[in-house]
Structures are given as C-alpha cells and as structure tokens.
Amino acid sequence: MAQHSAKGAQFQAVTGNRLVDGEVVYFTASGAWAEAFDAAAIAEGGEAADALLAQASPADIEAHVLDPYLFEVIALDDGSYLPASVRETIRAKGPTIRPDLGKQAAQESA
Amino acid sequence: MYRYDEFDHKLVADRVEQFRGQVARRMDGSLSEDAFKPLRLMNGVYLQLHAYMLRVAIPYGTLSSKQMRMLAHIARKYDRGYGHFTTRQNIQYNWPALKDIPDLLDELAGVEMHAIQTSGNCIRNVTSDQYAGAIDGEVEDPRIISEIIRQWSTFHPEFSYLPRKFKIAVTGHENDRAAIKLHDIGIVIAQNQAGETGYEVHVGGGQGRTPFIAKKLADFVPAAQLLAYLEAVMRVYNMLGRRDNSYKARIKILVHETGEEEMRRLVEAEFAKIDASQMLSLPQAELERIAAYFAPPAFAELPATSDKFEAARAEDAAFAHWVKTNVVAHKQPGYAIVNISLKPIGGVPGDASDTQIDCVADIAEQYSFDELRVTHEQNLTLPHVRLDDVKAVYDALAAHDLATPNLGLISDAIACPGLDYCNLANARSIPLAQDISTRFADLDRQYDIGELKVKISGCINACGHHHVGHIGILGVDKKGTEFYQISLGGAADETASLGDITGRAFTEDTIVDAVEILVETYLDQRQTGERFIDTYRRVGMAPFKERLYAE
Numbered sequence: 001m002a003q004h005s006a007k008g009a010q011f012q013a014v015t016g017n018r019l020v021d022g023e024v025v026y027f028t029a030s031g032a033w034a035e036a037f038d039a040a041a042i043a044e045g046g047e048a049a050d051a052l053l054a055q056a057s058p059a060d061i062e063a064h065v066l067d068p069y070l071f072e073v074i075a076l077d078d079g080s081y082l083p084a085s086v087r088e089t090i091r092a093k094g095p096t097i098r099p100d101l102g103k104q105a106a107q108e109s110a
Numbered sequence: 111m112y113r114y115d116e117f118d119h120k121l122v123a124d125r126v127e128q129f130r131g132q133v134a135r136r137m138d139g140s141l142s143e144d145a146f147k148p149l150r151l152m153n154g155v156y157l158q159l160h161a162y163m164l165r166v167a168i169p170y171g172t173l174s175s176k177q178m179r180m181l182a183h184i185a186r187k188y189d190r191g192y193g194h195f196t197t198r199q200n201i202q203y204n205w206p207a208l209k210d211i212p213d214l215l216d217e218l219a220g221v222e223m224h225a226i227q228t229s230g231n232c233i234r235n236v237t238s239d240q241y242a243g244a245i246d247g248e249v250e251d252p253r254i255i256s257e258i259i260r261q262w263s264t265f266h267p268e269f270s271y272l273p274r275k276f277k278i279a280v281t282g283h284e285n286d287r288a289a290i291k292l293h294d295i296g297i298v299i300a301q302n303q304a305g306e307t308g309y310e311v312h313v314g315g316g317q318g319r320t321p322f323i324a325k326k327l328a329d330f331v332p333a334a335q336l337l338a339y340l341e342a343v344m345r346v347y348n349m350l351g352r353r354d355n356s357y358k359a360r361i362k363i364l365v366h367e368t369g370e371e372e373m374r375r376l377v378e379a380e381f382a383k384i385d386a387s388q389m390l391s392l393p394q395a396e397l398e399r400i401a402a403y404f405a406p407p408a409f410a411e412l413p414a415t416s417d418k419f420e421a422a423r424a425e426d427a428a429f430a431h432w433v434k435t436n437v438v439a440h441k442q443p444g445y446a447i448v449n450i451s452l453k454p455i456g457g458v459p460g461d462a463s464d465t466q467i468d469c470v471a472d473i474a475e476q477y478s479f480d481e482l483r484v485t486h487e488q489n490l491t492l493p494h495v496r497l498d499d500v501k502a503v504y505d506a507l508a509a510h511d512l513a514t515p516n517l518g519l520i521s522d523a524i525a526c527p528g529l530d531y532c533n534l535a536n537a538r539s540i541p542l543a544q545d546i547s548t549r550f551a552d553l554d555r556q557y558d559i560g561e562l563k564v565k566i567s568g569c570i571n572a573c574g575h576h577h578v579g580h581i582g583i584l585g586v587d588k589k590g591t592e593f594y595q596i597s598l599g600g601a602a603d604e605t606a607s608l609g610d611i612t613g614r615a616f617t618e619d620t621i622v623d624a625v626e627i628l629v630e631t632y633l634d635q636r637q638t639g640e641r642f643i644d645t646y647r648r649v650g651m652a653p654f655k656e657r658l659y660a661e
Contacts (some may be wrong), residue, residue, distance in 0.1 A: 085590035
C-alpha cells in the first residue's frame with residue numbers, strides 16, 4: 001500500500017472500497033461507512049489517526065470494505081476539509097474527465 | 111474468424127460457473143480478500159480507484175459484429191454506457207459491480223469471449239497486426255499462429271505460475287504494427303530461401319520501469335517447431351526468472367542480466383532436450399482447420415479503382431482528408447482498409463459509447479464481411495471495405511462522431527487511463543491527451559506536422575507506451591502533485607527505439623506548451639520529407655532541449 005499521508009500530517013481520514021461494487025467509502029464518526037467524503041471522521045494527530053484506522057479495521061472488516069487506509073486531509077478556514085492529494089480528490093469526486101460520472105455526478109444533480 | 115469448438119465452449123462456461131461460486135463465497139464471507147484477490151485477477155477483475163474494472167480479452171484484436179454488439183450491451187447493462195479500448199487490444203469496463211460480474215461473463219461467453227488470463231502472472235492475450243489478412247505483402251495471416259498460441263497458452267499448467275506476466279505479439283508483415291519488439295516474446299513470420307514459412311523470435315522486450323528492446327534469439331524457427339521453441343523459452347524463464355523482486359521478474363530482466371548470447375544458448379539447450387518424437391506440434395488436419403477460419407472472405411472481382419469513390423473524394427473535401435489519413439490500400443483490388451479513430455478532438459483516447467460500438471458493429475456487418483479489429487493504438491479498423499462503399503461508411507461513422515481524420519497525427523495519442531481511474535497511477539494522462547489534441551485541433555497544422563506519435567502514461571508501468579512515443583510523456587507524483595516528464599525519439603515499429611528523457615519535468619499548466627515547443631523545433635529543423643522521428647534521429651536531443659529549457 002502506497003503512502004497516502006505526508007509524514008506528520010495533521011489531519012487524516014480513513015477510506016476503502018466497498019466489496020460488493022467497489023464504491024469509495026469513508027469511515028464516519030458513528031463507526032459506519034458512508035459514500036460521501038463530507039461524512040468522513042477526521043482524526044487530528046498521529047495517535048488519533050492510528051486509533052481511527054484500528055476502529056475501522058476490525059477482524060470482520062473483509063465482509064464489506066476492502067483495505068481501509070489513512071489519507072491526509074487539509075482543513076479549510078470554514079471548518080470543512082478536503083483531501084490533500086490529487087488521487088484522493090479524484091476518489092472523492094470521480095474522474096476529472098467525466099463530471100457526469102462518480103460521486104460528483106450525484107452531487108451535481110442533488 | 112475462429113469459432114469455438116466444444117472444448118473451448120466448455121472451458122469458458124466452466125470457468126464462469128467456477129467464478130460465480132467464488133464470488134458468492136466472497137460475498138458471504140467464507141473467502142477472505144487475500145484468498146479471493148488472485149481468483150478475481152485470474153478472471154480479469156481489478157479494483158481501481160472508483161470501482162472494479164473488468165478487462166475483456168479480444169484475441170489478436172479481431173471481433174465479429176455479434177461480439178461487438180455484446181460489448182455495447184455490456185456497457186449499457188453492467189457499466190455506465192461506454193468501454194475503453196486498450197493498448198493490448200482489450201476492452202476495459204470501468205464500473206461493473208462485483209456481484210454482477212458472473213452474469214456479465216456468462217453473457218460474454220455466449221459470444222465466445224471471456225476475461226481469462228487478462229491479468230495475473232500468466233501468458234496474456236496474444237496481440238497482432240490490425241491489418242492481418244488485408245494488407246499486401248504479408249507472409250502469412252498472423253492470426254493463424256496467434257490463435258494456435260492462444261489455445262496452447264490457455265490454462266497451460268506449466269505456465270500458469272510464472273515469475274511475472276507474459277505478453278506475446280505476432281506480425282506477419284515487415285511493417286510492424288503490433289510493437290513486437292516491446293513484448294516478452296515478439297514473433298515475425300518469415301520465409302526462408304526454400305520458400306518455407308517459419309518464425310523469427312524476439313525475446314525480452316518490454317516497457318515499464320526498465321524498458322528494453324527485445325533481442326532476436328532465432329532467425330528462423332520452422333513452423334512445426336514453434337510451440338516447442340516457445341516452450342523452451344518459457345521453461346528457461348520459469349526456472350531462472352526472478353521471483354524475489356517483482357520489479358525484476360519480467361523476462362526482459364533475465365535476458366538483460368544473462369546476456370543475449372547466453373540466453374540463446376540456454377534456450378537452445380532447453381529446446382534440444384525436447385524429444386523430437388514427442389515435440390508439441392499440431393497435426394496437419396488441425397492446423398488446416400484453424401487456418402481455414404482465417405481464409406480470406408469471399409471478395410468480389412473488382413476493378414482496382416472506383417469511380418464512385420473518386421467522385422466522392424473530388425466533391426467532399428472533408429471526406430478526402432479522412433481518406434488521406436484513415437484509409438489504407440487493401441491487397442484485394444477494389445477494397446480498402448478503413449481505420450476508425452477513437453481520438454476525437456478533446457475526447458478520451460480509446461473510449462467508445464455503447465451507441466458508437468453498436469454503430470461500428472452495424473457498419474462491419476454491412477460493409478466489412480462482419481469483421482472488425484482493435485488496434486494497439488486504441489483505434490478500430492474495418493479490414494475489408496469495398497472502395498464503392500467507403501463514402502457510405504464514412505457518412506455512417508461521421509453521424510456518430512467516429513470520422514476524425516487524424517490517424518497517426520499528433521491528436522491520435524495513446525493514453526492510459528491514468529489517475530482518473532487507475533489505482534497504480536501517479537498522475538492523470540487522459541486530460542493531457544485531450545489538451546494536446548485541442549491545442550493542435552487545426553487539421554492543416556496537423557497535416558503540416560505529419561506523422562507524430564504521442565504516447566502518455568500516468569505512471570512508470572508504461573501502459574501508455576511513453577517509452578516508444580516519438581514524444582513520450584510520463585506522469586510522476588511529487589508530494590501529491592502531478593508532474594510530467596518528456597522523452598523523445600521512441601518508436602514502436604520495426605525501427606523500435608526507446609526515447610531519451612529531455613530533463614526536468616513540467617507541470618500540468620506547462621506541459622502542452624512544452625509539446626508545442628518541441629513541434630515548433632521540429633518544424634524549424636526538418637528537411638524535406640522528414641517526419642518528427644526522422645528529424646530527431648538526425649539532429650539528436652540538443653536543439654530540442656535547448657528550446658525546451660530556454661529561460
């Protein structure tokens with residue numbers, strides 16, 4: 001697994017792909033998995049991040065979500081967060097070349 | 111075209127049912143992901159950024175209309191209305207749900223297609239010349255031996271657990287359109303002085319992290335000995351290929367580290383061990399049975415020229431332009447080879463919608479003996495069109511945005527899916543292809559520039575063939591941001607060469623300008639009749655580099 005957070009990243013979240021259809025999902029504060037990045041639980045600091053990943057990766061994780069991992073997010077002034085890398089931005093939205101596909105399509109029509 | 115026999119049918123049908131059971135056990139939790147992953151990969155199912163991806167094999171790039179229609183049906187029913195034709199003559203679907211894939215494969219098997227051996231450390235889909243059986247000057251239709259190799263390599267027990275994946279390409283023509291020297295094994299069909307057909311065998315080519323041009327290990331392997339010779343190559347690789355480091359596991363590394371001479375000696379020693387009386391070679395009747403599937407279609411006796419075709423060319427300038435770039439002479443008088451560009455200006459290289467796929471299927475059925483081809487440059491080919499019908503074909507294609515007149519020009523770039531889809535990618539490649547084709551949209555300018563092969567990969571695995579682009583572009587990641595490295599002077603044809611890196615990488619905002627500077631430099635430097643690659647080979651890197659990095 002490639003590294004998806006810079007060393008010493010301040011904010012991180014946990015993501016994976018759903019087994020049944022491969023959909024990108026995020027681990028939420030209530031311990032569930034959601035399709036929208038906005039629902040992701042944000043951990044501040046390395047220890048909190050490790051704890052979040054551990055919480056998201058119980059032994060039976062394989063039943064529904066594949067390979068959860070931590071990735072870096074950045075905090076905006078308005079209190080919201082965005083994925084730090086191009087890769088995670090694309091996972092959170094969809095292919096940049098097809099705005100009609102992926103999560104961005106649903107967000108657009110919503 | 112080859113038709114499945116009862117064994118082929120059973121093989122594929124059994125595999126679908128086996129996979130159905132595996133998917134069901136994965137869903138109910140009785141198979142772990144670690145156990146399931148190699149099983150799904152053996153059936154062409156990858157997990158990408160947004161979803162699963164299914165890679166369907168198109169053996170040596172040949173399809174019937176019925177098969178093509180099934181590809182459209184699958185795009186509609188199981189995907190998001192489109193498919194992506196790849197540099198290995200396959201088609202990939204970007205959004206199938208795992209739970210639906212067994213049904214999808216079942217439908218695919220109904221038209222004699224599958225996704226077996228499109229992933230994993232086995233012998234992959236055999237690729238070949240898209241002009242097979244249609245171009246003049248062919249020694250033999252390369253699809254015959256390609257089909258034999260396909261059958262030999264399918265579920266071959268000895269070669270199902272190789273150190274790494276293994277790709278074979280075949281050409282029957284001196285002009286290599288199958289990039290055979292960039293394959294693990296590249297085969298050129300040849301004739302000896304006695305007029306017998308045999309095979310020139312090149313081994314150890316490849317791209318990726320460590321690119322190499324294949325070394326010619328044999329000038330002429332007699333036809334009856336080819337499978338045994340391939341077996342000898344595979345055995346040497348299976349025994350000596352590295353399994354400790356996946357980056358060094360391809361046969362190209364073995365050939366490089368062993369040396370060409372020693373590799374040849376090892377293969378010949380292995381070949382000598384094969385008992386001549388038990389050598390695997392096809393009975394004549396079976397050979398003839400397979401060859402008969404690739405017999406030329408029932409061409410009509412026609413004059414070499416067509417008044418209808420010439421009149422249309424004189425009347426319609428857009429048609430004339432398209433003919434100039436996309437239509438190629440056929441070996442049969444009165445026929446033409448028609449290329450369909452999947453590179454509309456600003457479009458996604460290799461993508462086709464379900465309606466476009468259906469449209470091409472209809473045209474192939476009506477005008478090209480029910481046959482079409484996929485090219486490694488991510489385009490389609492109608493191999494046998496009457497000159498009289500070329501205008502009608504053009505009109506039908508144009509109605510579906512499939513008549514872009516740019517084959518071989520700068521806007522006909524190869525691009526891998528890149529970071530828009532791919533889990534391995536470091537950078538996006540499709541937007542670059544779109545931006546370059548938009549920048550150079552003007553046809554007169556493209557014609558003035560002439561043949562220019564741009565090839566773009568979103569990571570070092572080089573699915574976009576950047577090492578062999580006249581202009582190659584490699585996407586790299588620097589701390590989560592995309593950068594693009596340029597190489598010049600690569601070629602994938604019979605003059606195969608690997609590109610040289612120009613220097614420091616460019617940002618997304620400056621890469622298209624950089625390409626334009628390279629094109630302008632070529633236009634300034636070129637002598638009469640020179641293509642970009644010719645000029646580069648004559649003048650070298652210096653003038654390009656100087657302009658590219660001028661402050």
